[in-house]
Amino acid sequence: MRLTTKGRFAVTAMIDLAQRQSNGPVTLAGISERQKISLSYLEQLFGKLRRHNIVGSVRGPGGGYRLARGMNEVTVADIIAAVDEPLDATNCGGMENCQDEHRCMTHDLWTNLNKRMHEYLASVSLHDLVNQPKAKAVAASVAIDDRLRGARRDNVAVA
Amino acid sequence: MRLTTKGRFAVTAMIDLAQRQSNGPVTLAGISERQKISLSYLEQLFGKLRRHNIVGSVRGPGGGYRLARGMNEVTVADIIAAVDEPLDATNCGGMENCQDEHRCMTHDLWTNLNKRMHEYLASVSLHDLVNQPKAKAVAASVAIDDRLRGARRDNVAVA
DNA sequence: TGTATAGTCGACTGAAATGTTCAAGTATTA
DNA sequence: TAATACTTGAACATTTCAGTCGACTATACA
Structure with missing residues (x-):
């Protein structure tokens, strides 16, 4: 999972699309x-x-574009993964070179961190972003911490 | 906040350093x-x-390198921010161009997302990474999340 | 039947970032 | 003084970023 301006553009464009698709297909020219x-x-x-x-x-x-699924079914992780494509996960692609104990350890630690980041991005849907009440950023932080600890969340609004 | 292999290298190197500094300074050649x-x-x-x-x-x-602070005082966000440096946060650097209502909206949404990501990375310290019991809780929480959300097909390479 | 609209595809570009290597330093210890 | 190891700077090939261009296909509508 890589995070660059490319993914940012895609997310921004998708938000625009989600906000306007009720009027029919949205043209790229408009976005x-x-x-x-x-x-x-x-x-x-x-x-x-x-x-x-x-x-x-x-x-x-x-014509134009429209979402292929509901806003709730599209996460930020989906969007970023689509545009940023593959990108190798770790320095040692699979198992190779992982005989050394220390390498394997940092390897696990890193993939672990990665997994959590992906989990977070996958928890934010397009619907969450579009329906976000203006400026609540600070309050949101508590919710995140809870979720990372395994707190349950109902169908909603991360934000 | 950008996330690339560069930050990955830095985090990996810092983990190695943290694990070995008890024997005195750690050389870059060793890492x-x-x-x-x-x-x-x-x-x-x-x-x-x-x-x-x-x-x-x-x-x-x-000689060599050692941590300037305790492992608890160094977060993943610190490391990544140090090596990835500046990188503008949003498309519209400050206030400029933000007269249009929609731009401002997506702008807010994006900086919001960014803030949360940073917050998360800032919550993981070097100490957490080094002393992490071999990957368990995380995998569990991912599974839960997927279930709550309704199984998804993509299963994107976490990496 | 045209024609304007709008997506699709491929190639190509300059600029920047990645990751590496070479070379010449300086500070410190033994 | 010699060896060690950090410090700095430059150069480099490769890839990605972000944008451009041109030709193409599918569709709605007059």
């Missing part, structure tokens, strides 16, 4: 203008999002 | 060999870590 992201770059990003079945496309006049 | 990271690359990373007062150096024979 481009509203979010100030180059149209051709969006085409690349949405090509990947489409191939990952996160969005669907409608061609021709009046 | 390089154990973790299979190029020595010169480590030199660059530790130069930054030193300038951020995360590690301290001891020159001359028998």
